[in-house]
Amino acid sequence: MPELTPTGAVDVVERQVRRVRRRKNLYELQRALYLSIAGAGGAAVVLLPVALFARADVFAVAGWTTLVAALAAGGRLAGTTRRRWLSRPDAIAWVERAGGLAGRVRTLLELGAEPGLAAGFFHPLLVSEVGATLPAWTPRRLLPRRAPRGALAAAVAALLALAAAVRLAALAPPAAPAGRGAGAGMAEADAARAPEATVDDRVIAAPEATTRGAGHAGGRATARADSRLTRLSSALQENVRAQVWGKAWERVRDALARAGASGLEGPAEGEAIDATELDAERGDAARFARRDRRGGADREALGAGDGRGGDPEDAAPSGAPPGAEEPRDGVAGASGAGNAASPGDLFTGSSVDTSDTDGSFELSLAARMRNDPAGHRRAGGAAPDAGPDAHPALAADQRRASAVHRMTIPAAYEQVVREVFAHREEP
């Protein structure tokens, strides 16, 4: 190393301090980065099985807890890094301590910045002493390693563990999404993805029923109570499942959705399921739907043949194209719209044969939807007496069940509507 001269000493020392500082700060940055990776990887390893196999609420709790812990750890790591980060004065002090220089470097640099102070009797001696110590505090000497090995090893280990966890999870069969009924999480995920979107061509009937369905009040209330955080965690959980299980999960999800819409019981919580089973169930429902369509078509043919078959209002125009909007009250039209035209199979096939004999018609929707202010159950019997201060005729009229055939619903409520209007056997 060249001997320092009093005139150029400050520059040389300044450069070396800069190099030390750069190396140390880079080291600390790497440490923070690797520890962050290790922490995030570890958290992902823990959360992955929870996301795949646990209920949505469990995952939400675990996820948010992990997030809070991660934020706390991140804040602490940031604080530590900030404390270890070397500003220029800090770098000089660190060099002084690490090299045992007893303030020589700092004195030289400070006095060198003021030429008048550097002309003292002892200045050459100070320069000489600092020059002699230069090799003792080179960046490599003060910080032998470029990277923090411990943190790096932790990051690599966490990533390997995460990769292994993902691999193992992908090999496992998709499990039923447990929680508030099959597909609740998916619905929430869908809602999170497109909360404001509406699907105009999806029409269902009896919106009042969706708001009064006592049997599903729990799900609806929960949906109302769900915070955005919960929806976010559900969306994340759904995303994780989709990423890990890919198409297998999509099949399961669709099958579950179809099963849910058909009123079929979903699998037990966390139970591994086979999409083909659900598809088979879906096939049953489709067969019902086809039969329903056939019934409608038969009636249509009958109506077209003799010109008086069934209720005249039920008859659809013979030349109506498939999928075209049907008459509001027509059986065939309703069944056609319900069974075939809806892209999302909202109107799944009814299990009830609609070839009624009493001349009335029934929508070929999965559920009977009635504008029934009295409750979810079908109104029956005579209307109750009106109150003395009411209009009896109006009250009776209001209590009369009347079908509402179509209503535009937001896509976000699709799953809920599916559940509410799903066909079920009367208890």
Add this chain to the structure above:
Amino acid sequence: MTPAIASAAIEDFQRTFAAIRAEIARVVIGHAQAIETILTSFFAGGHVLIEGVPGIGKTLIVRSLAEALNLSFNRIQFTVDLMPADITGTRIITEHPDGRRELAFVAGPIFAHLLLGDEINRATPKTQSALLEAMAEQQVTVAGASYRLAAPFFVLATLNPIEMEGTYQLPEAQLDRFLFKVRLEYPSEPELARILAATTVADSPTIRPVLSADRAAGRAEELKRLVREVLVAPHVERYVAGLVRLTTPAGARGDSEAESDVRRYVTYGASPRGAQALVLGAKVMALLDGRPHATYDDVDKVAVPALRHRLVMSFAAEAAGVAPDEIVERVLAAARRLRT
């Protein structure tokens, strides 16, 4: 100036200092820290106030120092009837052989390199103040004429902390002119035994001068100049300034316990002379450590003797029995945050 010369100068300073200390230690048993502080003050160009009970070697230390340095030495026993002229000297009528009479100045005992003012607090303030000009400006003025004191001029004044009756407290202005205040404690039992063994025999040890008689004053001045050459970086100066400010109630505005104590127990803090004392003392410490520059630790080493007599304590401090040393120690601990 080459580094080798500067390095040799530091070594010469260290050798001389160590030799003087060793010579004094041959006669004065114990009080090693006090002797080092007194020597530090001498080379820093300041004066020392020594506080201690009678009979523990105050005068012996000063006399030994004078002998080791081979400098002139005078001793003044301050009493209540001592007059300023008894210290500085006076003009008296002298008659020449030709019968002509004139006023001639007769120098007082203050005209010496080393002056021991024993029990300075027994003199009246008027007499005490006679020392002020000499200590600050190294000259005395008698009847309108100023007389320069020979360099080096070093005053060591002693205070007797007991028998306060009939004493006059030194005014702050005079206290401030002492670079350090040294407190002599009772010797320990082993030291006392050694004192007895050394002083009750026929041949008492004597001091061998470290500096030659003809060059002693010059050499002492050289060494004092060398001390002034020691480098003090701005960050050390800032530390000293912050430390001194912390001893003042106005400067101690923080929430730390030390600053709270300062506000409570200190009426007046250290003056800028206190800061000068810290820097000069730190320079001597740096040389003794073989460094051409002063550090924080050098400042800390001299903080207590440099600041303890500059703090004017409040009545609350006296009531609570809080000594200035404690306050300085606490301030030192609090001042570590000033080390940037």
